[in-house]
Amino acid sequence: MDAAGLFMSLRPLSGDELEDALPALARLRIQVFEAFPYLYAGTIDYEQDYLRKFSTARDAFIVTAETEAGEIVGCATGSAITDHHSEFAEPLVQAGIDLPSTFYFGESVLLPEWRGHGLGHKFFDAREQHARKRGYARSCFCAVMRPADHPKRPADYSPLDTFWNKRGYTKRPDISANFEWPEQHGDPSLPHTMHYWFHDL
Numbered sequence: 001m002d003a004a005g006l007f008m009s010l011r012p013l014s015g016d017e018l019e020d021a022l023p024a025l026a027r028l029r030i031q032v033f034e035a036f037p038y039l040y041a042g043t044i045d046y047e048q049d050y051l052r053k054f055s056t057a058r059d060a061f062i063v064t065a066e067t068e069a070g071e072i073v074g075c076a077t078g079s080a081i082t083d084h085h086s087e088f089a090e091p092l093v094q095a096g097i098d099l100p101s102t103f104y105f106g107e108s109v110l111l112p113e114w115r116g117h118g119l120g121h122k123f124f125d126a127r128e129q130h131a132r133k134r135g136y137a138r139s140c141f142c143a144v145m146r147p148a149d150h151p152k153r154p155a156d157y158s159p160l161d162t163f164w165n166k167r168g169y170t171k172r173p174d175i176s177a178n179f180e181w182p183e184q185h186g187d188p189s190l191p192h193t194m195h196y197w198f199h200d201l
Contacts, residue, residue, distance in 0.1 A: 010122055013062045018055055021064065022048045024072045032109040036153055037146040039183040054079065054106060061130045065110065065119050074110035076123035078103055078130065081140070088142070091177045091196065097140075103131035103201075105141035124167050132201050139201055141169075142177060142194040169197040 013021055026047035033040035054060060057079035065074035081089055081104040089099055108123045131139050143160070146153065161171070175196040180189035 009066050009068075010126060011064050011066055012126075013064055014055065018051075018062060021072060022051055025051055025062075025064070025075055028072060028075060028111070029107070029109055032111065035112075036150070036157055037144050037159075038181075039152060041182045041185045041187070051077075058082065059103070059130075059134050061127060063123065063126050065114070065122070073114045074108075074119055074123070076108040076127055077106035078127040078139070079106065080104070087177055087179060091175050092140075095172070095175045097175075097198075098137070101135075101137040103127075103134070103136040103139045105139055107141075120163065121167070128199075128201060136201055138198055140196055140198045142196045145176075145193045145195055164197055167199065169199045172196050172198060 011017075023044065026042075026044045029047050029051075030040075030042040030044070033042060051062070054077060055062060060077070060079040062075065062077050064072045066072050080100075081092065081102045082099045088104065092099060092102065105127055108120065110119055110123075128139055143164075164171075173195055177194045177196075178191050179194055180191050182189050
């Protein structure tokens with residue numbers, strides 16, 4: 001139950017169920033990522049295409065958090081790092097990380113009103129369990145870096161570093177990647193630095 005007494009369930013998606021959920025998942029990702037710190041101006045078509053391609057990666061895992069009424073309020077993804085774009089994998093190769101034994105967490109998104117009730121932990125639990133069952137030695141993800149004085153940083157913003165540390169993840173500031181995305185619709189894509197976090201499974 002959440003704080004309002006509504007039942008929440010986690011549901012892995014694949015095949016037709018995933019295809020049916022793509023519009024809702026795309027809207028969810030855009031809504032969450034448009035806020036700080038990502039400030040991402042996405043489109044429904046791009047997001048649906050991204051998720052559809054992601055679902056075909058080796059050991060791909062997509063899980064949703066849904067209300068009793070079937071509303072998708074969060075999702076988390078993961079897959080083999082070897083099936084990701086070279087931008088994700090190349091920094092790990094340069095750092096000497098073994099890719100075949102590394103499971104990559106794509107994203108974990110949750111609507112603000114559903115945060116603080118343990119769903120973030122359940123997303124990590126589900127993905128880590130999936131990775132362990134398939135023999136991976138470690139999990140990793142990357143997160144955008146924003147300066148403390150960023151002009152769009154909300155006054156009440158709290159980074160997730162403490163949450164990730166409690167989950168056993170360690171940031172590697174020496175391993176980073178640069179990704180580009182637009183921060184305003186119609187504007188050109190801008191470079192963003194992402195740092196990697198690791199956890200031994």
